[in-house]
Amino acid sequence: MGSKAKAIAGLLAATCVCSIIALILSVVNVEDVLLPPSTKYGLVFDAGSTHTSLYTYRWRADKENGTGIVSQVEACSVSGECWALPSLSMASVCAFAGREQNSSKAQQVLAEVSKAIGEYPVDFRGARILTGSEEGSFGWITVNYLLETLVKFSFAEKWEHPQDTEVLGALDLGGASTQITFQPRVPVEDRNTSVFFRLYGTNYSLYSHSYLCYGQSQALKMLLAALHQASSGGQIKHPCYPQGYQENITVAELYDSPCVRAPSSASPGLVLTVTGTGDPAACDTAVRRLFNFSCGAQGPCGFNGVYQPPVRGQFLAFAGFYYTFSFLNLTRQQSLREVNSTVYSFCQRNWTELVQSFPKDLKYLHTYCSVAFYILTLLLDGYKFNEHTWSNIHFSRQAANTDIGWTLGFMLNLTNMIPAEALQQVKGHQPGLWAGAVSFLVLAIVAGLVAAFLHCFWKTK
Numbered sequence: 001m002g003s004k005a006k007a008i009a010g011l012l013a014a015t016c017v018c019s020i021i022a023l024i025l026s027v028v029n030v031e032d033v034l035l036p037p038s039t040k041y042g043l044v045f046d047a048g049s050t051h052t053s054l055y056t057y058r059w060r061a062d063k064e065n066g067t068g069i070v071s072q073v074e075a076c077s078v079s080g081e082c083w084a085l086p087s088l089s090m091a092s093v094c095a096f097a098g099r100e101q102n103s104s105k106a107q108q109v110l111a112e113v114s115k116a117i118g119e120y121p122v123d124f125r126g127a128r129i130l131t132g133s134e135e136g137s138f139g140w141i142t143v144n145y146l147l148e149t150l151v152k153f154s155f156a157e158k159w160e161h162p163q164d165t166e167v168l169g170a171l172d173l174g175g176a177s178t179q180i181t182f183q184p185r186v187p188v189e190d191r192n193t194s195v196f197f198r199l200y201g202t203n204y205s206l207y208s209h210s211y212l213c214y215g216q217s218q219a220l221k222m223l224l225a226a227l228h229q230a231s232s233g234g235q236i237k238h239p240c241y242p243q244g245y246q247e248n249i250t251v252a253e254l255y256d257s258p259c260v261r262a263p264s265s266a267s268p269g270l271v272l273t274v275t276g277t278g279d280p281a282a283c284d285t286a287v288r289r290l291f292n293f294s295c296g297a298q299g300p301c302g303f304n305g306v307y308q309p310p311v312r313g314q315f316l317a318f319a320g321f322y323y324t325f326s327f328l329n330l331t332r333q334q335s336l337r338e339v340n341s342t343v344y345s346f347c348q349r350n351w352t353e354l355v356q357s358f359p360k361d362l363k364y365l366h367t368y369c370s371v372a373f374y375i376l377t378l379l380l381d382g383y384k385f386n387e388h389t390w391s392n393i394h395f396s397r398q399a400a401n402t403d404i405g406w407t408l409g410f411m412l413n414l415t416n417m418i419p420a421e422a423l424q425q426v427k428g429h430q431p432g433l434w435a436g437a438v439s440f441l442v443l444a445i446v447a448g449l450v451a452a453f454l455h456c457f458w459k460t461k
């Protein structure tokens with residue numbers, strides 16, 4: 001073999017080895033493989049004054065900007081009825097809340113609940129009673145989270161704080177209390193009603209107030225008690241109940257709550273007969289008497305002398321606001337005039353005809369007229385919405401397939417306390433690696449053949 005041929009063969013061999021090394025390096029590129037972030041679940045028990053539900057939420061552990069991206073997996077009532085199916089593999093957080101006085105009895109109940117839930121393999125975060133203001137604020141977070149005014153998944157596939165969106169206010173009507181929460185034009189100076197939040201890197205200064213006893217059930221009780229005290233004997237004429245409707249209630253049952261005070265003359269065992277008269281104008285008057293609308297000197301107010309700045313922006317009205325308005329088909333942004341006329345005509349329908357028309361709605365059927373007037377008075381005379389701002393109130397039960405209430409907001413706030421799980425860096429058996437390894441073997445065999453061929457070629461010369 002001549003020197004020229006030797007040089008060519010050497011160059012060929014060197015090129016071969018170099019390309020093999022380059023190929024190996026480019027194909028079998030042993031990268032750090034990111035395992036998918038784990039999913040976490042949260043369970044929130046809502047023990048309200050009239051119902052108890054369990055909500056299940058799910059979020060990814062690699063949460064964005066300090067707050068997890070949470071969605072509702074399912075919700076169950078205590079009776080066992082569930083909406084949306086679960087696929088639970090890991091439960092992560094437990095909480096429980098309700099509206100009760102901070103009594104030792106309540107503490108005892110909470111201790112029992114904690115003990116029972118603590119026995120399950122979950123990271124139990126405690127059972128506690130929310131303050132009215134927390135209930136309102138967490139409802140506000142839920143509303144704004146679901147409507148993506150706090151954070152939005154952008155076209156750039158990133159969670160971003162939307163720049164030009166206005167946050168919405170939240171109106172919750174429970175059984176025992178009602179809450180109003182919104183972002184006023186100027187931050188509230190009154191310490192009792194101001195709430196501050198930092199969410200997804202943005203500060204929020206809100207107004208929030210909870211009116212105890214002004215929830216739907218307790219308001220109806222206050223109304224009946226007022227009508228009782230204005231009546232004589234055991235007969236109560238009820239202008240908000242349909243004509244032809246009648247029910248009996250004992251004095252003890254009527255005055256079983258701190259929201260109503262029994263007159264000293266009333267004997268607990270006395271049976272009272274309540275008879276509906278279906279008189280909308282009289283119902284309106286009776287409902288108004290439950291409120292004190294005078295504000296005093298300390299500036300703008302809601303009712304009963306509670307400070308409240310003027311309402312601002314759009315609002316979502318849920319829970320009790322939604323149930324009655326939905327029954328009356330008034331959740332489609334009807335004008336105030338139309339709402340009033342619908343309520344007036346509904347209140348004039350007699351009981352026999354109502355029972356025939358709505359045989360499936362008997363539980364609340366006799367209350368819809370009272371509650372409709374109650375809602376109108378609360379929103380217009382209480383919170384000071386008017387015929388113009390009325391159209392800013394949206395009556396709804398769900399947004400983005402998720403129930404509106406305080407539980408999701410509570411969960412979102414709580415996820416801030418769960419440390420973000422760092423993405424695990426693991427070198428593992430991934431498909432890319434296998435492909436690389438196979439390529440490496442093929443190339444090694446080819447390289448061996450080339451080397452053997454060159455060796456022989458050298459020897460024969």
Ligand SMILES: Nc1ncnc2c1ncn2[C@@H]1O[C@H](COP(=O)(O)OP(=O)(O)O)[C@@H](O)[C@H]1O
Pocket residue numbers: 047048049050051052173174175176177215216217319320323324364
């Ligand atoms: N389908 C319905 N129609 C009318 N009122 C309802 C309906 N379901 C519940 N309510 C009433 O609406 C009010 C609010 O309910 P909810 O938000 O569940 O109260 P809480 O959270 O205090 O238990 C309660 O007074 C309850 O009795």
Ligand SMILES: [Ca+2]
Pocket residue numbers: 048049174175319
């Ligand atoms: Ca509630």
